[in-house]
Amino acid sequence: MWRMYNAGQEESTKVTHSFFRMIFNTRFNIGFGSPKTDVCSKCLELKERLKAANITEREKQKLLTEYRVHKERSKAFFSLLKEKREDMLTLSFDCQKNFALPKIPDQSVYYSRQFYLYNFTIVQGSSKDALTKENVFIYTWGEHEYPKGSNEIASALFHRLKNTDFTGTTVLRCVADGCGGQNKNTTMMFMLQYWFAKHAPNNLKKIEAVFPIPGHSFIPPDRVFAQIEKKLKKIETLVEPSEFDNILSESGTVFKPGRDYADHDWKKTSSAFLKPPAQWHFKFAPTLEIFRNEIIRC
């Protein structure tokens, strides 16, 4: 900034670095910090609009109301995630950020083609429950094996549902962030209905699908991801996918498509039975909760 300032000045008004620093530190209310990455864009937008100088009182009240509703909605979501009931089972799931292999302390890795490993994690229980290998289920594969799309996510969740003990459960609550590509889509909705009709035990009366407000969606799988990322950071060299699996298996029980369960083409099957969302009687994208009460069992 000092160089930029001097570049625009006549010889007589150029200043020294220390003088510039002194003025900058004492005459301006500006600070430096690393950008926060976990800030919700809606919160940010509303806060900035409220700060604007030319805002009328009426606009201000409108924005404040919008902000309060937004905050209340995110609180409502967290209370759903915290809720514990004898007759209810909660599953929350999400994808971890892709992990690129090989990881080596060598510049050349930046110029070579890396390949991705995926981790889709399902946690059974409320956000108050501890994380153990008995309630953390890690579904992992590489991009050389399967893509990372709605079919793979639905297949993993289907496997989990088929292997969960629903004794005494009347309500299944599924919590996932509203990422369209993976969690919130017709493929997933179809798979849940199919499982409900074909495989769910008779005592199960209701399925709830809960999608948090984007930006306020810290769910139990994120705690698992934080554990894993902390371990990965400490490792300098990681070349084999099996080494990645070993790290994952310290945080939960690991399953692999093709080996432990089938990767099914849910998308294709669903398109034969389900109308496209544009023809539904409600708008899918902004919907935060979907309920399905008992349906005719097949």
Ligand SMILES: [Zn+2]
């Ligand atoms: Zn927000």
